[in-house]
Amino acid sequence: MPMNDNSAPTLDEQAGHCFACGPANPQGLHLHFDRSEHPETGHPTVTATVNLTRIYEGPPGYIHGGIIATLFDEAMSKLNRPLDTLAMTRHMEVDYLRPSPLYQDLTLTATHERREGRKLFHSAQLHNAEGTLLAQAEGLFIAINPAMIPSNITPEKAGH
Numbered sequence: 001m002p003m004n005d006n007s008a009p010t011l012d013e014q015a016g017h018c019f020a021c022g023p024a025n026p027q028g029l030h031l032h033f034d035r036s037e038h039p040e041t042g043h044p045t046v047t048a049t050v051n052l053t054r055i056y057e058g059p060p061g062y063i064h065g066g067i068i069a070t071l072f073d074e075a076m077s078k079l080n081r082p083l084d085t086l087a088m089t090r091h092m093e094v095d096y097l098r099p100s101p102l103y104q105d106l107t108l109t110a111t112h113e114r115r116e117g118r119k120l121f122h123s124a125q126l127h128n129a130e131g132t133l134l135a136q137a138e139g140l141f142i143a144i145n146p147a148m149i150p151s152n153i154t155p156e157k158a159g160h
């Protein structure tokens with residue numbers, strides 16, 4: 001495993017098995033986000049294209065609601081790095097406005113709204129190719145002490 005100068009794993013290496021974005025997780029979603037700035041506020045914004053198969057099905061033909069929550073959680077979490085903050089999700093609300101179809105390119109976006117001390121408030125949306133808003137979320141992330149993230153997870157230590 002590649003290491004940084006201190007031979008300790010980097011955060012990216014520690015997060016390699018993240019279910020939503022980790023390249024090392026064979027059963028993960030492997031989401032990839034492009035980062036930019038909101039044209040009006042200058043706040044960080046991320047975008048990803050998602051196209052999911054029946055593995056993620058809830059209602060026949062549509063994405064499971066828990067997976068949609070995962071998409072939003074991950075998209076909003078990607079805003080913390082450009083804010084130079086290590087943070088975890090404390091609260092999230094999801095509005096499921098329309099069923100979100102499988103096997104179609106959908107656009108997942110998230111934007112940083114505001115910060116109050118340790119509290120980071122983000123929003124996220126899922127649109128179809130026609131631009132229809134399918135679902136949306138608001139998230140509260142709390143800046144954490146990096147020591148909360150273990151650096152040496154192994155199957156044995158995780159109890160497997």
Ligand SMILES: CCCCCCCC(=O)SCCNC(=O)CCNC(=O)[C@H](O)C(C)(C)COP(=O)(O)OP(=O)(O)OC[C@H]1O[C@@H](n2cnc3c(N)ncnc32)[C@H](O)[C@@H]1OP(=O)(O)O
Binds near residue numbers: 074086088090119144
């Ligand atoms: C390395 C990062 C990888 C990111 C992976 C992708 C994102 C994720 O999925 S993270 C996984 C899911 N999240 C978790 O497991 C987190 C579990 N929760 C925790 O560990 C803790 O609650 C933690 C660290 C987030 C916050 O703990 P703590 O420091 O005690 O915060 P707490 O005092 O409860 O709340 C912080 C503030 O939020 C406020 N708050 C809490 N809930 C709400 C709410 N619903 N609305 C508004 N404010 C709220 C509190 O009032 C408090 O405000 P203040 O500081 O002004 O008093």
